[in-house]
Amino acid sequence: MRPLPESMAVSPFHAVGVYAEGEPGLSGPDGAIAVNIEIEGDTTWLVPQEPMPFGAEVVLTVDGRATDQRFATADLAARRLGTTADVAADADAVRVARDSEGYAVPSMAEGEGMREVVARVLAGDWDVDAPLAELGYRWDAAEDDGRWRLVLREPAGTLGRGSFVFAFDASRALVVQAPHPEYDASTGDQAVDAFLALDAAALFLAGSHRCANAESSPCDGTTSACGTTEAFRISDAAHAEGSVFQVVHEGVADAWPASVAVQLHGFGWDGTEPMAYASDGTDDDDPSSVSRVLRDALEAELGVDVASCNDASESSRLCGTTNTQGRYSNASGDVCGSAASAASGRFVHLEQARGLREESREAVLRGLAVLDAPPPPLR
Numbered sequence: 001m002r003p004l005p006e007s008m009a010v011s012p013f014h015a016v017g018v019y020a021e022g023e024p025g026l027s028g029p030d031g032a033i034a035v036n037i038e039i040e041g042d043t044t045w046l047v048p049q050e051p052m053p054f055g056a057e058v059v060l061t062v063d064g065r066a067t068d069q070r071f072a073t074a075d076l077a078a079r080r081l082g083t084t085a086d087v088a089a090d091a092d093a094v095r096v097a098r099d100s101e102g103y104a105v106p107s108m109a110e111g112e113g114m115r116e117v118v119a120r121v122l123a124g125d126w127d128v129d130a131p132l133a134e135l136g137y138r139w140d141a142a143e144d145d146g147r148w149r150l151v152l153r154e155p156a157g158t159l160g161r162g163s164f165v166f167a168f169d170a171s172r173a174l175v176v177q178a179p180h181p182e183y184d185a186s187t188g189d190q191a192v193d194a195f196l197a198l199d200a201a202a203l204f205l206a207g208s209h210r211c212a213n214a215e216s217s218p219c220d221g222t223t224s225a226c227g228t229t230e231a232f233r234i235s236d237a238a239h240a241e242g243s244v245f246q247v248v249h250e251g252v253a254d255a256w257p258a259s260v261a262v263q264l265h266g267f268g269w270d271g272t273e274p275m276a277y278a279s280d281g282t283d284d285d286d287p288s289s290v291s292r293v294l295r296d297a298l299e300a301e302l303g304v305d306v307a308s309c310n311d312a313s314e315s316s317r318l319c320g321t322t323n324t325q326g327r328y329s330n331a332s333g334d335v336c337g338s339a340a341s342a343a344s345g346r347f348v349h350l351e352q353a354r355g356l357r358e359e360s361r362e363a364v365l366r367g368l369a370v371l372d373a374p375p376p377p378l379r
């Protein structure tokens with residue numbers, strides 16, 4: 001075997017590129033991921049033969065013997081922000097405020113730029129610093145009990161476009177979303193708890209208050225959330241086409257075709273109605289709807305009345321049928337202007353009275369555990 005160079009880079013790509021020189025003699029202890037050597041000009045790459053776990057440190061062994069050469073898929077320690085809860089607290093601290101006009105609506109090019117970055121990241125390519133910087137973003141790492149997560153965020157938080165956390169080693173491809181962390185009190189914290197407790201694969205936190213900007217979203221629907229009944233605002237992450245929140249949602253839904261998005265909301269309970277409304281993003285009556293499964297689990301855990309928007313025998317409201325993430329997951333061809341014609345089972349919308357988001361949060365988490373999805377494809 002030819003001598004190994006002093007330093008080598010570990011490619012995060014899975015089996016990409018030309019194998020200029022295969023060295024099947026490289027092997028490691030049981031469970032190790034075999035690598036091939038690839039030489040491109042002056043750079044020697046170790047190319048894993050299967051996807052590398054995010055944050056893995058590679059100890060190179062040659063003919064079964066460990067060498068003193070160690071490589072990491074990325075320098076996560078240098079990018080470590082803290083725990084996922086720390087990341088969320090940072091996001092809370094810089095969220096664009098109500099009536100501030102501080103939300104910067106992304107251009108079409110920015111939206112497409114983010115779409116491309118998300119596709120690369122979810123394919124295991126973390127060499128995206130340059131395109132992220134052009135979008136005012138960077139990627140960092142969060143660590144919870146030794147498990148690493150990739151964080152896409154705006155370091156200064158000034159554009160209000162949101163923070164996104166990915167756990168590639170999650171046991172289920174649930175995508176927990178808080179589009180209204182400010183207005184729907186406590187749903188941001190609740191989403192962090194759900195992301196961790198459910199061992200979910202992604203966490204989305206909106207970067208702006210839904211009423212940050214006065215401009216209307218052109219998308220369907222009205223709300224009185226920002227005062228009088230009016231169109232949704234352009235700063236409402238759940239009701240705007242082309243937002244970073246929407247683009248990242250679409251990218252994840254496409255890259256992880258079996259993923260399920262779970263969106264947490266809150267409403268002002270009138271004291272007599274159901275304490276939560278679960279929806280699959282449509283208001284169709286459907287005995288097999290995921291929202292009925294969730295309703296049953298929540299009622300069992302909470303001992304309170306929960307309604308499903310997909311059970312015609314119950315009165316329901318707040319069904320999220322104009323929600324642009326839900327419409328995408330339910331295969332609407334026009335998320336802004338057309339309701340989905342049927343539910344895919346890949347979107348769950350939960351409206352909750354305040355007590356469920358706060359005092360009864362643990363019981364809600366136990367109910368949410370009924371939601372299932374296979375692991376994300378790249379572990």
Ligand SMILES: [Zn+2]
Pocket residue numbers: 179180184264265266
């Ligand atoms: Zn909401």
